[in-house]
Amino acid sequence: MTAPETVVPTGKSGIYMPRRSLLMRIADMRAWLFLVVLIAFFEVWSRSAYGVSFILNTYNLQSISVFATAPLLLALGQTFVIISAGIDLSLGFVMGLASVIAAHVANYAALQLGLPPLAAMLVGMLTGIAMTIIPGLVNGWLIAHLKVPPFIGTLGMYGVARGAAYLFAGGMTISVSNSWYSTIGNGRVLGIPVLVILVAIACLIMHYLLSQTRFGQHTYAMGASQAAARRAGINVKKLTMKIYLLSGIMAGVAGVLYTGRFSAGAAQAGEPLLLDSIAAVVIGGASLFGGSGTILGTVAGALVIAVIQYGLVFINVEPFWQFIAVGTVIIISVLVDQTQRRFTGGRQVE
Amino acid sequence: MSETILSVRNVSKHFGGVQALNKVSFDIHPGEVVALAGDNGAGKSTVIKAISGVFRYDEGDIELDGRRIAFSSPQEARENGIETIYQDLALADNLSIGANIFLGREPMTRLFGFLPVIDRKMMAEAARVTMEKLDFHVSRLDAPVSAFSGGQRQAVAIGRAMYWNARLVIMDEPTAALGVPEQRKVISLIQSLKAQGKGIIFISHNLRDIFEVADRIVVFRRGENAGERIPGETTGDEIVRLMVGK
């Protein structure tokens, strides 16, 4: 064999990178676009049917934002899980479990231990949230160490948490009479519901974690390629445990706030919210294959769902239309995502 | 002969009954590209895995700068200046070049003087400087690497090794998945690593690539040394004969 004939290319070899087109940028922001379109739709309908504004209405704004809080809290944790290429199906009943425990413990602390309302509420809330460490860690352990697929592992936990929540509740709703709980759940500060303020703070913290810390960065890396993350020295098992722990804790926060809002603990508190949480993340632009998604998108996704649900009630159509509307938005959103992927050449490592 | 970066001495490794390596030896010096050649199953991947800490070797010595090493993880090898570039790249596709270079070792800075945040500006700047050294001029540093071609992605992996100042860069079939122009590009990247005085172990089944880039060709046959040749003093036919043992 003789020396090769090909000349080694030298000189400038720029990486060709087309600027993202306007269309792509709009596709990135599609959840906010949906939101604007929906609000415009309800605004027009409301003005022509009732002659009043839909969105320039404090009561409506408060209702929609309060409506969005619980699914959004679940969706915040779910965002991390979905970006890591997982799914957490247990969130709804983990939330119910936390809600029941927060109610029971607050009652016990007030009635048996004689604690003042504020202390009783804090003890109830902390216990309810602390409880969710168990399902979170078990989910993470099943998935990270025992290699159980997330769908199956968290489906098992869905059953366990559901049973535990109903058992703790004794099959009933646990009512609480605690002035602090109702302040947290229904109070306002400068006209803004306390719940909304708390959830906004949670959003900021989650946005920080996801976009500015190593934990968030590694979550994205792991979602794109576990092998790449592992070879880069990231402890993927520990990371997985942290992600499911975080998602369990957020469900716990949702649960104890539910107890505040309704002055009651209920096992089924989060039952209808699980699918809403996944829908919010997907509408927000995350891919169920992992590796993409943002908190900002998830917030928009949760608002889209809340506007649809509240808006349809407001314009007085059969509430069942909300399922059709939310379902349609999910499908459109996934179609936009796939089209976008095709155009930007989302290369998959084989 | 100049100092030695890595010295592999009589290293053996067996998997159950299979003797994957039987007393193999070779050296690598700064600025030198050593090609490992051999038929399928000759033990090429096994020896680099022993070097890079994927598993431990049974017998013999591997010395880095005269110090015996037996790393228990690729992470440990990397901390000691040995970067391995895998054929399937090991990049996170959704992240930028900078984020990939720093994956697992992200630099932090403080926002408003107290809030720790990832220093993306520094990552982007380091990515730009590193990629320029490799003669890649990136127009958008925040683009995910999925937007790049196979050869460009290989350059990112090589850039990562360069940035972390690896002394020894190991490449197991880095051109196998690439088209011809991209293979050329990787060969030129190897030459620029070499120009920076790094030691390089290069595994390939492509004799033309080997002849083009290697300073020495170490031939393995069934886990043993079958010969060592200088490209200018041998032919492809001879290398193939050493590989198959005729």
Ligand SMILES: Nc1ncnc2c1ncn2[C@@H]1O[C@H](COP(=O)(O)OP(=O)(O)OP(=O)(O)O)[C@@H](O)[C@H]1O
């Ligand atoms: N983890 C392992 N467990 C058992 N046997 C192994 C393992 N890794 C390698 N071997 C065996 O060791 C021998 C050498 O394999 P190795 O992968 O080093 O060959 P190679 O030279 O890299 O071949 P190729 O060119 O096909 O990549 C083979 O017989 C292989 O089957």
Ligand SMILES: [Mg+2]
């Ligand atoms: Mg091999």
